[in-house]
Amino acid sequence: MEFTLTEKxxxxxxxxxxGAGPAGTTAAIxxxxxxxxxxxxxxxxxxxxxxxxxxxxxxxxxxGPISGYELLKRMREQAKSFGAKFVRGxxxxxxxxxDPKKVYTIDGREFKGKVVIVASGAMERAHKFxxxxxxLGRGVSYCGVCDAAFxxxxxxxxxxxxDYAIEEALFIARFASKVYFIVPGSxxxxxxxxxxxxxxxxxxxxxxxxxxxxxVGDQTVKGxxxxxxxTGEEKFLEVNGVFIFLGGTKPSVDFLMGQVEMTDGExxxxxxxxxxxxxxxxxxxxxxxxxxxxAVVAAAMGCKAxxxxxxxxxxxxxxxxxx
Amino acid sequence: MEFTLTEKxxxxxxxxxxGAGPAGTTAAIxxxxxxxxxxxxxxxxxxxxxxxxxxxxxxxxxxGPISGYELLKRMREQAKSFGAKFVRGxxxxxxxxxDPKKVYTIDGREFKGKVVIVASGAMERAHKFxxxxxxLGRGVSYCGVCDAAFxxxxxxxxxxxxDYAIEEALFIARFASKVYFIVPGSxxxxxxxxxxxxxxxxxxxxxxxxxxxxxVGDQTVKGxxxxxxxTGEEKFLEVNGVFIFLGGTKPSVDFLMGQVEMTDGExxxxxxxxxxxxxxxxxxxxxxxxxxxxAVVAAAMGCKAxxxxxxxxxxxxxxxxxx
Numbered sequence: 001m002e003f004t005l006t007e008k009x010x011x012x013x014x015x016x017x018x019g020a021g022p023a024g025t026t027a028a029i030x031x032x033x034x035x036x037x038x039x040x041x042x043x044x045x046x047x048x049x050x051x052x053x054x055x056x057x058x059x060x061x062x063x064g065p066i067s068g069y070e071l072l073k074r075m076r077e078q079a080k081s082f083g084a085k086f087v088r089g090x091x092x093x094x095x096x097x098x099d100p101k102k103v104y105t106i107d108g109r110e111f112k113g114k115v116v117i118v119a120s121g122a123m124e125r126a127h128k129f130x131x132x133x134x135x136l137g138r139g140v141s142y143c144g145v146c147d148a149a150f151x152x153x154x155x156x157x158x159x160x161x162x163d164y165a166i167e168e169a170l171f172i173a174r175f176a177s178k179v180y181f182i183v184p185g186s187x188x189x190x191x192x193x194x195x196x197x198x199x200x201x202x203x204x205x206x207x208x209x210x211x212x213x214x215x216v217g218d219q220t221v222k223g224x225x226x227x228x229x230x231t232g233e234e235k236f237l238e239v240n241g242v243f244i245f246l247g248g249t250k251p252s253v254d255f256l257m258g259q260v261e262m263t264d265g266e267x268x269x270x271x272x273x274x275x276x277x278x279x280x281x282x283x284x285x286x287x288x289x290x291x292x293x294x295a296v297v298a299a300a301m302g303c304k305a306x307x308x309x310x311x312x313x314x315x316x317x318x319x320x321x322x323x
Numbered sequence: 324m325e326f327t328l329t330e331k332x333x334x335x336x337x338x339x340x341x342g343a344g345p346a347g348t349t350a351a352i353x354x355x356x357x358x359x360x361x362x363x364x365x366x367x368x369x370x371x372x373x374x375x376x377x378x379x380x381x382x383x384x385x386x387g388p389i390s391g392y393e394l395l396k397r398m399r400e401q402a403k404s405f406g407a408k409f410v411r412g413x414x415x416x417x418x419x420x421x422d423p424k425k426v427y428t429i430d431g432r433e434f435k436g437k438v439v440i441v442a443s444g445a446m447e448r449a450h451k452f453x454x455x456x457x458x459l460g461r462g463v464s465y466c467g468v469c470d471a472a473f474x475x476x477x478x479x480x481x482x483x484x485x486d487y488a489i490e491e492a493l494f495i496a497r498f499a500s501k502v503y504f505i506v507p508g509s510x511x512x513x514x515x516x517x518x519x520x521x522x523x524x525x526x527x528x529x530x531x532x533x534x535x536x537x538x539v540g541d542q543t544v545k546g547x548x549x550x551x552x553x554t555g556e557e558k559f560l561e562v563n564g565v566f567i568f569l570g571g572t573k574p575s576v577d578f579l580m581g582q583v584e585m586t587d588g589e590x591x592x593x594x595x596x597x598x599x600x601x602x603x604x605x606x607x608x609x610x611x612x613x614x615x616x617x618a619v620v621a622a623a624m625g626c627k628a629x630x631x632x633x634x635x636x637x638x639x640x641x642x643x644x645x646x
Contacts, residue, residue, distance in 0.1 A: 026619065029381050030381060033380075033381055057356075057401075058352050058401075060348065060349040060398045060625070060626075061382060061401075061622070062385060062397075071384050074384050075383045077386060078386050081386070292626065292630055294623075296622050297623040297626055297627065299384070299619050300619050300622070300624075302383075303615065303619050303620055304620065307615055307617075
């Protein structure tokens with residue numbers, strides 16, 4: 001799949017929502033239904049904590065067990081039925097204090113919104129592999145679209161376990177001579193079609209249940225040491241690049257670039273209406289450091305943020321945050 | 324339908340939940356699934372703000388439009404599938420500082436719980452009819468089971484528009500010579516079977532779209548003045564009793580009898596975990612004076628209250644509220 005610039009560059013949305021988990025999608029249901037031109041940017045189809053949840057049976061009103069991805073799909077269809085637009089794109093930067101606010105994706109697209117709702121979840125990795133930091137920018141990368149071309153006709157490793165990682169691997173495989181797709185667990189959390197597509201690539205080799213021990217090299221990456229968790233066997237693969245697309249549990253807030261008030265540099269501060277310190281910028285769901293990480297709680301925050309965004313857009317409230 | 328004492332009088336529940344709207348029912352989903360013996364007390368099948376909502380299409384994950392009652396039924400089935408028990412009974416009194424805590428229903432039953440979750444919603448009436456306060460206890464009543472027998476072979480009015488009112492009217496019709504069932508709007512918000520049952524009673528006359536102008540009398544009630552909103556015609560009905568079963572928008576908290584801390588005597592104060600000032604007593608949903616009255620927000624609060632109740636029951640937290 002190729003990234004294309006299908007957006008009209010000067011298109012202005014009322015609401016740009018970053019993240020399509022239960023918080024972002026619920027926000028979209030409410031703002032789109034209220035008649036606001038709503039865009040939702042999402043990183044991957046089965047992205048986020050709910051998207052990769054295998055079974056859920058306690059989401060109130062939806063008797064289960066169903067997959068988290070199926071529940072999410074239902075929410076997204078609902079939002080689309082009210083006119084919300086969903087566009088795939090990993091957000092890497094924002095300008096929140098301008099009017100309109102601007103949101104940039106990794107493939108260089110720019111999106112403009114009068115309001116931004118941050119619902120990017122908490123899937124950042126807190127722990128890094130041995131050698132990861134050392135070789136960052138010298139073989140280690142978090143972005144296939146940005147860096148794949150540097151590895152033309154060379155062997156690389158892609159570490160990941162979801163459809164976002166697959167998408168990136170497919171892109172990288174168009175350049176690299178060989179792609180080792182390394183899955184730490186025993187399963188790829190992605191739609192079967194995506195996994196099939198990956199398997200079809202002649203230069204891709206999938207390694208399930210392989211733990212990364214170390215990324216090694218001198219000036220640049222020369223290889224990766226792995227352990228096969230099923231056999232206990234250690235392996236060394238010669239690669240010149242290592243692309244890492246793994247999820248974790250830290251809030252995904254890098255793209256805010258310090259523009260909104262945070263506690264400990266990690267947790268976004270919001271008022272009762274889910275508004276951040278920047279007027280017109282709201283946050284909802286796991287990206288806030290809530291103790292309770294349940295889909296229904298995230299959805300409720302999305303609802304609240306959307307209702308506050310509606311008030312903000314309607315000019316019914318002062319644009320000074322009420323702390 | 325008759326009220327019967329089917330409870331074993333000494334049965335002890337882990338969790339007694341007052342109210343079966345989205346907050347109470349979601350709390351039950353979570354506590355029952357966590358293995359706690361859970362009882363939900365509810366006033367009427369289609370009770371509460373969601374139960375009487377005709378159409379809902381923005382509850383995330385449940386594409387609509389479906390009726391609020393149908394959504395609620397799905398949630399209740401879910402809670403039952405995890406073992407929660409639902410018992411019909413209007414709660415009129417509580418003892419919350421004892422161990423176990425006690426909850427009393429209007430028909431004299433007593434229920435015991437280690438934890439109580441108050442999710443009784445906000446359907447109390449803030450405005451009263453002319454004459455209502457004056458004749459309270461002298462012909463005006465809010466309880467058929469308590470007072471119907473006083474009106475044996477006498478004409479009475481029942482004012483209401485839901486299945487709780489129908490239930491009460493059916494009970495009252497066994498005593499009264501004549502029951503005028505007065506509906507302020509043009510529709511009874513109840514399952515068709517319940518409406519049919521009411522229509523079948525030879526001594527019940529249903530008056531749709533009739534506004535109550537005044538309850539009149541001398542020492543006791545002698546009649547009720549009505550206006551037919553369709554014809555504009557005013558009417559006087561001779562009745563000795565007026566039973567009122569109408570919903571409003573005030574929190575239903577009378578049965579707490581001042582045992583938990585409230586603001587303005589109306590709004591229950593809770594901490595972040597939804598715990599009231601009384602350890603082991605939680606509150607969730609519209610009974611709290613939230614600005615956002617949406618099913619998903621109430622459900623989220625029920626989820627939070629249940630998780631906190633779980634911690635409380637597990638002894639994982641100090642039983643001193645953290646303010």
